[in-house]
Amino acid sequence: MLESYIALARSEKGVSFLGRLGTYRYLDMDVTITEALAACDQIDNLLQSEKGTLPSFFVDPS
Numbered sequence: 279m280l281e282s283y284i285a286l287a288r289s290e291k292g293v294s295f296l297g298r299l300g301t302y303r304y305l306d307m308d309v310t311i312t313e314a315l316a317a318c319d320q321i322d323n324l325l326q327s328e329k330g331t332l333p334s335f336f337v338d339p340s
């Protein structure tokens with residue numbers, strides 16, 4: 279069931295899923311914050327490059 283939801287999320291355009299609920303993983307706060315900061319850096323880089331599209335996931339949830 280999780281795999282089907284991941285596939286559905288990947289097919290969605292213009293939406294990125296992150297965090298504990300968004301990636302359906304057990305996460306502690308330190309990991310959540312580290313991943314969120316890394317996602318912010320990646321978003322910054324993609325927006326500056328003007329041709330980057332945001333990924334559905336910044337961390338592979340499978």
Ligand SMILES: Cc1cc2nc3c(=O)[nH]c(=O)nc-3n(C[C@H](O)[C@H](O)[C@H](O)COP(=O)(O)OP(=O)(O)OC[C@H]3O[C@@H](n4cnc5c(N)ncnc54)[C@H](O)[C@@H]3O)c2cc1C
Nearest residue numbers: 296297298299300301303304305306307308309310311314
């Ligand atoms: C009972 C419990 C105890 C825990 N104890 C610890 C601990 O001791 N140490 C530790 O490191 N971690 C602990 N954790 C884990 C830690 O709380 C989570 O890993 C962390 O909070 C996950 O962060 P997140 O941003 O993914 O999700 P969340 O903290 O759940 O943040 C999601 C946010 O999005 C908001 N939101 C949801 N839907 C929408 C929407 N449609 N529009 C706008 N906003 C929305 C919610 O209101 C919420 O503010 C605990 C978790 C639980 C449940």
